[in-house]
Amino acid sequence: MEFRIGTGFDIHRLEEGIPLVLGGVEIEYNRGFKAHSDGDIFFHALTDALLGAVGFGDIGSLFPDNDPKWKDADSSLFLKKAVDIVKRSNFEIVNVDSYIILEKPKILPYRDRIIENTAKILQIDKNRVFLKGKTYEKLDSIGRGDAGIAHVVVLLKREVEK
Numbered sequence: 001m002e003f004r005i006g007t008g009f010d011i012h013r014l015e016e017g018i019p020l021v022l023g024g025v026e027i028e029y030n031r032g033f034k035a036h037s038d039g040d041i042f043f044h045a046l047t048d049a050l051l052g053a054v055g056f057g058d059i060g061s062l063f064p065d066n067d068p069k070w071k072d073a074d075s076s077l078f079l080k081k082a083v084d085i086v087k088r089s090n091f092e093i094v095n096v097d098s099y100i101i102l103e104k105p106k107i108l109p110y111r112d113r114i115i116e117n118t119a120k121i122l123q124i125d126k127n128r129v130f131l132k133g134k135t136y137e138k139l140d141s142i143g144r145g146d147a148g149i150a151h152v153v154v155l156l157k158r159e160v161e162k
């Protein structure tokens, strides 16, 4: 058996008048992530973690943010593409651990929906996906509520022919 880990990180600025989307779930808030796509930092970090684990470039090279095709794009498209690449490489996703750092709003009321939605796209059981919500203790830009961060770690495995 061969194992691979991957790590992903993303940050976007929060601005008024933009829907807040995390893990494909729309979250009630008066600000959202400013980005070329829908700004889903969780799916962006997860996509990068999967691509990194199989050594297949990164989200920026596969889906350039100057390509009009990805303007306001649903980030689940990026994630689905990364899942395809993982499967084509004969890897299986073992588990995902992650956290989202946001001063506001609280992630907990949305956590189960984000996990379920993510597990569905990854085609794995939802008990293999975990998400923690954290704050930045009111420090710096994150703590002021001007931005949010997502960190993701994934573990993949594949059978190796003897």
Ligand code: MG
Pocket: 010, 011, 012, 035, 039, 040, 041, 044
């Ligand atoms: Mg991003």
